[in-house]
Amino acid sequence: MNTKRTIASWIAVAGMASLLVGCSGSEPSANFDSLTVGVASVPQVLDPGQAYSRQDISIMGLASGTLTTLNDDGKGTSNGLADAIKETETDFTITLRPGLKFSDGTDLTSADIVASFEHHLADATNAFAYKFAPIKSVTAKDDLTVMFNLKRAYPSLPWILATPQAAIIPSEVIEARGEKLYETPVPTAGKFGIETVNPSEIKLTANPNYAGTKPTAKSITFKKIADSAARLAQVQGGEIDFADGVSPKVLSQLSAPLEARTTVGVNGIQTLSLNELGVLGDVNIRQAIARAINREQINKVAWAGMNVPALGLFAPSSQYSRPFLPATPELDSAKRYLAGTKCETGCTLQLIVDSTDEPSNDIAVVLQQNLKEIGITMNINKMETAAMVQRSNDADFDILVAFTYENGDFPDALLPFQLGPALQGFYTGYSSPKMNELLDQLGTTRDEARAEVVDQINTLFEQDLSLVPIAANLSSSASRVPSNIFDISPSFAYIVG
Template sequence: MTKVSKGVIALAALAASALAITGCAGGGGSSATSSSAAWDGKQIASAVIALPAQTTSFNPTESASATDRVAAALMSSALYLQKEDGTVEPGLADGEAVFNDDLTEATVKLREATFSDGSPITANDVVATIQYEQSVPESVIASTTGKIKTVEAVDDGTVKFTFVSPYPSFEGVAGLLSIYPAAELADPDAYFKAPTVTSGQYTIKSGWASNKLELDANPEFWGGAPAIEHVTFQILADGNSALSQLQSGQVDFAGDLAPSYISQVEDTPGLRVEVSQVFGFFDLRLRNDHAPFDDANVRKAVNAAIDRTAIVSGIWGEYNAPQSGFWPAGMEGNDPDKSVEQDLDGAKELLAGTACESGCTVDMIYSDQDFAFSQQLALMVQEQLGKIGITLNLQNLDGATLIDRLFAGDFDLAPGAMTSGTNTPDQLLNLALNGNGPLSAEFTGYNSDEMNALIETAITNTAEKRTEAVEQIETLFSEDQSLVTIAPWVRGSATKLPEGVFSLVGASAIMATVK
């Protein structure tokens, strides 16, 4: 397993969207065609789950690979766990957090639970986990742990958090913070090579080898026996191979399939197709701090020239819808009346007086290892921007090189995506728009004092103050256009497993428990 500290980029490639797409209010749901039998509630002996993203690390401070996040969801428990509708419910916490009046402190009671080795999960384990994660430079979860000023064990079953500023979304964001044994974190490098002592539904039977990870049900898990006793994760980057193995019975669940593959099997007997959405979007990152995209009018011209309807139709078909504002449908702040239509005349007017008035050439980097449809998207964007005189020099890179280029700011334009684990604004804002955030505003180099102040207001308040701030963020986003949104994030899967057994939800996954 390759250890890649800059695996954070995949976080951008991983919370809920439009009713018309999901059929579920508030987003976070899924639309499905079901031809497999209903689950009888009894434990299934084994299943193979295929995912395309390469694994990078078991360490949550380093990895944001989609595959790693799904595996982590099965191996580890957090204080609060994400539900399918984007809300959270207590995990290791015994009920809701108790906040002080100004939301700068929260006290969490722990349920009685044990790690897979039978040792109790205590407040000291929570403290050790948070303190370790805060100690890691360039942690991919710094936007969450950075908000925590102190964490202390009041007693074995009680943890008190003090925050840097009011943190009303703490429960919603705490799902990113899986809890690990304090004893094992004495040597985190050794532990995270293969964390055999876990707090979740599964333990490791065999670590990553030949692109496979084998997990066994954790008999000590506080939440009961999982729906599948033995799970094997298989990395299959090629969608055709994933579908072929699904149909031949070698694989039971093929996740994160390109949309074109979903349509091929949606009417296949014995298979169930599910398309779920996360609280986030697919976008085009524009490097704001060098020409030509240091000019907001050039960025706005790109936004106007993109034919979102054609892109969505070509890539996702009926499983998605265009998006042009910052907030995805289903999240507070979304403007359902915001135009998604291409406006070539408006784009050309915006280019008047800019470095691209008479045409310009920019580099667009992408990787098929990032998204299966990256090349298709790149070619469509190349054709559309060519209509306003912006020539794209396309560069198809391997995944590791793409990550290095993004972190170095060595690009003009790149496709990407951004997400929030739950239906709260914190993570989406800190990763995509906060110039002082861990991703430098999704690698765009955008850094606006006005935007940063609005972000702080949005994530430290509730009710009317938050509503007003998220609306102002939408307005300022359109004025600055630091990046260009295209469509909400969707995740497509095909499976032979009965409905309700295992699903990709948000940036993570949910495994049912035996009834």
């Protein structure tokens, strides 16, 4: 698995792109039959396993027919193509809905489930292969029944089956195309099918054979408009119906027929990665930094007060949230932590930040001011995304402004990257045998047992503090259509009514 490539997409601002697309002059939707949505990026390949940005994942989610679906709040799943799911410790038996068909009208049976997961499991390029790693095999018992045999207990499997990377594809298409599977659109079992795609836009059309509630919109065109100001200008001018990702600083200026939209993510947070290979290897300095930060000020400066400060490891709206840090500075506490450290009488730290991400740059400026109050000088190094990712991989920094993201309130997919060895604790160099043991336990527990493990993870995180929480993830957009027609969920999925 290309772990670094996957996580690098979480470091950059969600949905980042690099090219500016000009205005098209298309007419706005009047009856919602067709929608045009401005986004920072569109998928450059049609493989859901190669969709890295938040917006790419959301687009592929509309086309990917999956056995389960993620609830809008991101905290549970419902049956999708599956009619019933029965589970034991290491087996999931799934019965399909009868009469399922793909978008091209061909029947969807258990053979397609088996072929799809054999492809997913064998695909060495799938950046999300770690989600499928506990699956040993998938076999068909009859046309409507499949069994997932697992290497270990895997309570999060129903969530994994709801992700776009678990899309069900016709077995005949997989067999016929082989490695060229995604060179052109494949028949889908999702709410939409992919009609056309090019570097600047992707058009989806409603799947007439979709097994769930049919969407109001018959087609959605996602236009790549890399600059957020350009996206806002186009939705203001009526050339697009929805601009995903505009600066929250301008939302208060919008007026009818435009509607400002904000969504706080249910999983993942804006964070500072603290490199433990240098002076920040001293946990007391890390604790001091965490208590010197004015998170309320950062929220006002970076997000016009529309975000929510993150005061713990989990997003504030997560069921696992346990706040322990202050929203406003506790300078006396911070200075007590600095006593006896290399920063007691002052020190200089290097911070790296993506120059294209406005909130991250705002965070850096406020952070620089905050740390000056406790005698720490922080130099801000702004750089392009590729350079920042390289510096991250090389551990060539003291502090990294980053964020983590996962589409759903399921901790066992994201935490191993934040705190485990997969990425050396999200580029911090953090290594804790006890934390690794807890992360292993997390992946096999459920319900009350899982809550107990998460509680222990929170406790250890609060002691070691390799990452410093800053704020929740915020999606801010502008829309000409009602929220029951098109919206963004707390898991950052696109909701089409």
